[in-house]
Amino acid sequence: MIFRSPFPDVVVPDVSLHELLFADVAERADRVALIDGTSGAEMTYGQLAGAIDRLAAALAERGIGKGDVVGILSPNTPYYAVVFHGILRAGATATTINALYTANEVASQLADAGAKMLFTVSVLLPNGLPAAQQVGLTDDDVVVLDGAEGHPSLTTLLASTGPVPEVVIDPAEDVAVLPYSSGTTGKAKGVMLTHRNLVANIVQSTPIINIGGDTRILAVLPFFHIYGMQVLMNNGLSVGATVVTMPRFDLPEFLRVIAEHRTDRVYIAPPVAVALAKHPLVDQFDLSAIDTIFSGAAPLDVDLAAAVRKRLGCKVLQGYGMTEMSPVSHAIPEGRDDISVGTVGVIYPNMENRFVDPATGEDVGVGERGELWCRGPNVMKGYLNNEEATSATLDADGFLHTGDVAVIDADGVVSIVDRVKELIKYKGYQVPPAELEAVLLTHPQIADAAVVGVLDADGEEVPKAFVVRQANADDLDAAGVMTFVADRVAPHKKVRVVEFIEAIPKSAAGKILRKDLRAREKADS
Template sequence: MCVVGPARTIPETLAAAVGSFTEHQAVADQNSPLTFGELHEQVRTFGAALVSTGIHVGDRVAIWAPNSPEWVVAALGVFQVGASLVPVNTRFKGAEAAGILRRAQVRLLVTTSGFLGNDYVTLLRGAGVELTALATTVTTDTSDTSDTSDTRTATVPWPEFLARATDATRGEADRRAAALTPDTVSDIIFTSGTTGQPKGVVHTHRSTLQAAQDWVAMTGLATGDRYLMVNPFFHMFGLKSGVLAALVAGATMLPEPVFDVGQVLRRVVEEKVTVLPGPPTLYQAILDHPERDRYDLSSLRLAVTGAADIPVTLIQRVLEELPFTDVLAGYGLTEGGTATGTSLTDDARTIATTVGRRRPGVELHIVDGDGRVLPGGQPGEIQLRSATVMSHYLDDPAATAEVLSADGWLRTGDLGTIDDAGLLRIVGRAKDMFIVGGFNTYPAEIENILLGHPDIEQAAVIGVPDGRLGEVGMAFVVLCPGAVTTPGELVTWSRERMANYKVPRYVQVIDALPLNATGKVVKQHLREQAATTPIAPNHEEKKT
């Protein structure tokens, strides 16, 4: 295995990759294939265009777009000039995205006017959120989508933006890249908090690079691997275990904008894909595809999964029916990187029912409610400390102090046990978070949105099992006196205001929520009710 390094910053990692893999293919794409040498030049051009546009060291630049070569170029270009990358979830609606851009004081946005039927530029303009810091919007579309009726933000198509680069600004971008330190902020990834307010997780070049390097060490990702990237780049996994891991290892990136099992199977055949990570639902969809046997999948080598409870039978089927020789599972979080992973010698039951052992350089223990370390086998909160732990939450010292101790221990909020073999099992999710098709989903955030409906007086959301997505949301609502809104209407209303994976698949109107003596909703009662009462979806099923 050939791995670049050691490098202290992301631009140094890119430069080292160019030195080691200049003519190797960095990005495989029908329209924009790039060698590592060509990728470096495009990154320098994008960085120079940022300088020409007035982006300074420490400014925030957001990307709200699907996986693509342009996403890779833009992200690396942001790092090149010392700015901070703010990825935005492509499933967000206009108000959700605008809230992130406003809180991060984003000065430049890279987006698209067409993805899954969404025109993100129009969605932002209709969100009703004042974005005083945002001066420039770059669209990856080739046509000019400028709207002269909105003079607050200049909208520039990708080719025109790149044309702003000059020899002078290329030189300035190179000087900035050389001046970066490992403690320079690299990215701010927003992850929904259980209070319903998204938190901006701030990472440095040091912690971000360490996460990428460790994922390469854990998986054996290597030069010559062809990595089909279904995991979205806006997520920690897609960015750090995807784009940056490929940079470290010299692997070829194959960005895939949206998961479609037929398209994935075709690309595996056509591109001789060797690496295909994803949530358990990805492998289930491949196994269940009625024409799977028509595709030559023999190139597949490495599968990496996690993020949800995994049936043992699924891992057994992956090992028996698909050609993967290496199958791994792991546990990580945006605030702390990948903390644990299984090994290549583990059996199907270990891969499915545990998340493996702590990674080198990671300290991990289980504590009780008073912070006392518990002996092996006893459930408690997972705490960890490593070089991949975040710096802080953006503009939120109180929230930072709640989860990050002065000596660097991160309270994950997840519950687990560690057995005598050092294997970590996740036994619960603190704060009632559930996972929809690989997306962390937080009830409080959905509840806060539902309470914006004029007919809803109270709302509580739980996760319930789903055969395709693992879990989906179920909302229990108490309507205002005299209101006659139906569950189906509430689902339709929700689809217009939140990302699809957050939308409750089921809604039940009830007279009152179960409360304890302190007035808190007893969600366990709702779970018991959901488990014993037949429920039917209140909508036509759509892709998440």
């Protein structure tokens, strides 16, 4: 059974990403496009478009064009947008690299992607340069945005007087960006997203996400991740909004930037929601400008969302997606107060969903759990040089198998209930870790939590909770945690082991790194 969006299909223009975002730039040339939240430095749309053209010209002079890949290793700054779109304007592909990667991890991505250049910043040069050297790039191939001896700077490249390259883009075939994702499981793989994939997801968002030229977006989520890249940077630029960048999340600075720059739309991952709901520092800042907080990248608990909404007096919405879907496939539309924030909302326009029983491979209907399969113009072309992984994730009918277990109700509202691979089987019963995590986060003495399955002395898989205490909550013990959960769930879902840790390991997008917790468990056993 195929389910579709309650919204009508939108027209996906047959253009490159640059054309979509900057074709009308003359009409908003004087409007502020990007602000460095730390320094307050501003860049107008006219300046942005001009810098993109100059960088594209400089890259063309260096022989970079269609079929070439260029790496970006940088935190969020206004110049990230210049580099990203300059690469695409030259006809090349950008591979965006996690700024927290080690030198070996950076080298691995550069090698796999076949990158011919690397853009980075001086603070990341200790990892970026050895990685570049490891894959055979010269010092001249490593551009340091803020300058470093022996390397070209962005200023040098922007001084190019060469012509802007005339590149013919095939939106449906030409890969615009190559972010890396582990997909449903396994080693990180290059996700080939075409210009059409990115353009499609931006226009699909139009009837769902209500942003415009007066919107001020806080961009603390990293641009190297598809969520920050598309939902914050590219969606914002597509409507003439102002994007306020932050290089990393730091709660006092995060709150200061919101207050000072009056950002009305704040995109977060659930760990930030925990801080907004519970941290006393929040009360020291004027956050009245916030109209909407939008959470993605991991499930947001409904009670946590309610706490944020009550404390800040703003709307709290949630969405769902994957790198492989450019990335959004579901979201709670603006104005739909009848939809619980505990869900991920409705199916995006132009998309089709199936819900498939992982055990039988048969479709399930309304109200029944099944693996979520998605098809639409935003779904990736495939994984780079990995036909096996592509065929395991993207079937012959074009459906992407997300690896997430979901339920759709009679009103077309979708809820993600867990991961296919992360369900805990306790004595034959399925125990969803996300459900237990949501319960744990309602405890006033718990700052953060994660749940994985571990083997007990009898070889039975049981739920284990990793718990981060709130400050001054040293009296919280394992027995107290287990009792709290047991009072709120069915007997088979009870937490049976508790370990207190300093922090829950998470990806840059806020997803719990359960593999790290499992590795920790094996190391201790």
